[in-house]
Amino acid sequence: MIQAFAFYLFAIVVLLSGAMTISSRNPVHSVLWLILAFFNAAGLMVLVGAEFIAMLLVIVYVGAVAVLFLFVVMMLDIDFAALRAGFVRYAAIGLVLAVALVCEMLIGVGAWSAGGIDLARRAAPVNEAIPNIQAIGNLLYTRYLFVFEGAGLVLLVAMIGAIVLTHRERKGVRMQNIARQIARRPDEATRNMRPEVGQGVQL
Secondary structure (H helix, E strand, O other): OHHHHHHHHHHHHHHHHHHHHHHOOOHHHHHHHHHHHHHHHHHHHHHOOOHHHHHHHHHHHHHHHHHHHHHHHHHOOOOHHHHHHOOOOOHHHHHHHHHHHHHHHHHHHHHHHHOOOOHHHHHOOOOOOOOHHHHHHHHHHHHOHHHHHHHHHHHHHHHHHHHHHHOOOOOOOOOOOHHHHHHOOHHHHOOOOOOOOOOOOOO
């Protein structure tokens, strides 16, 4: 009973968090909703018996979200003074979400202690005698090989798109001339200097 309740709870929160991620106008709020979606997706992975994927979601993806947040701050002109002004107004909502997340973690631990559900056997039937990581590798490179390669292509396209979007001309910013850097000679790149003691630096 607790397994089914935890499954529907995590699934509903993942769907709602994903919807809020793409519908929020504030990029900082979108990142926070994305973190919530990753945590609940990790709970789903624990329920189906894929503890390794759950750890990857928390360690790799949530860590990558921090990098994503860094790029958002670098690329967009965000008025953090206005964001801090609304902190007190949204403090109660943040506290409610924090308590809800802690309750979900406790429910997930209880559901995991009660035993996994049979969804994993239907979605990815594997031999229970082999370790979890080996079972994931067998499925990725046999049954889901084309899906795995397609996901890799999607990530490659996303990476190229991010590079194209960020590599644009800006006023007051000098663009990097790669051909000029490659064609320069060693004597143009460095100078051997022998400064005397107390002479200082020549600008």
